[in-house]
Structure formats: structure tokens, C-alpha cells
Amino acid sequence: KAGVTQTPRYLIKTRGQQVTLSCSPISGHRSVSWYQQTPGQGLQFLFEYFSETQRNKGNFPGRFSGRQFSNSRSEMNVSTLELGDSALYLCASSRSNMAQNNYGYTFGSGTRLTVV
């Protein structure tokens, strides 16, 4: 069974530009969460989507946004890129939201974003 697929794997953008990253969850998984990973801050939660609705949001500026489609695929967008947005962006999918008894989060390999 296919894992979590993130595209693109690598991206280089210029300050001020905007970027869209994509995440296709495991088939049957309805929850998608996004995380930013940097050497200094570690893994930080961005947002979580379940059934096309944002259920939770981390402490990031409004330049970071996301959405989820009816097929559970998710995209995140960062506008007006800053140098500090350079990071590995990871998404994780799970079968259901946390209220139900499924504990499986599967991560994709991430998108490495470099802002120059």
C-alpha cells in the first residue's frame, strides 16, 4: 500500500514569493497534519485537517495556510516567503481523528524548501 506522498521533494524559492506544497495521504486516511522541521526549532505543528475542515492550528503567522480536498489530499501554502521559512515540511496522515481508537500516524518524506 502506498505511503504518504509529498510533492515536490525539493524546492528553491526567492524571498517574497509564495509556495504550495502537496500531500497525498494513505488511502483511507482522513486526517492530515503538517509540521515544520528546522535544526533550531525541531518539529513544530502547523495545522491539522480532517474531512476538509481545519481542526487545529499551531502558532504560525497567517502567511501559512492550508486546505484539504474531498479526496483527503492536502495542500499548504506559504505566502511572502522569508529566509526563516527554509525548512523541511512534513505531513502525516492517520485513519481518523484522535477521538477514535487509531494511533497510526504515518509521515511522508517531506518537502525541503529553501528560501534564498
Add this chain to the structure above:
Amino acid sequence: GESVGLHLPTLSVQEGDNSIINCAYSNSASDYFIWYKQESGKGPQFIIDIRSNMDKRQGQRVTVLLNKTVKHLSLQIAATQPGDSAVYFCAETYRASGYSTLTFGKGTMLLVSP
């Protein structure tokens, strides 16, 4: 891939040794904990999990211990192998909230020498 292990505490062991990686978690309300392994260029990979109503859980070569009194989690790896070299993260979440947010620890780099 770019390293995620910069500035991380490092545990260096010899092949065949047992490894113990520790983690202090932050939220006393957290009721579910997961250990992840992350190799260079890859996303975190699930190793083992434990619910707050347990204090120990064993998997294949791995054991997780949970001490809720001091909010401490540990991962024990038996007979460590070079392939175990990676960054290890603990993560906590509060499942009863209905959300899937995982809060990750800073990570520990495990280096296994042949």
C-alpha cells in the same frame, strides 16, 4: 539529505550494546506517546507507542517506559545495530481533546559504531 541532527544531544554506542534514549514531556494531560526514528532525508518513522494507562510496552528489540509522576519517557533498544543510527524523537498528544496534534521533543541522535 540535510541533517536534522544539528545541535542535538548525541548517544554513541557500540554495536550489540543496549541503548536508552530519554525524553521529558511537557503536558501532564497527555495521554498517548509515540517514539519516532528519523533517518537522514526521510520523514519520522513510527517505532512504538504507549498509552498513559500503561507504564511499559515492548516491541521487537524496543521497550518504552513511561513514568507519569515525573513526566518521563524512555526508549530502550536491545542489541543496537548500525542500522539503528538515526535521530529519535518522542511525541506526546492529548487524544481526549479530539485533535491529532503531536508535540515533539527535541530529539536525540543515536550513533552506532560497528
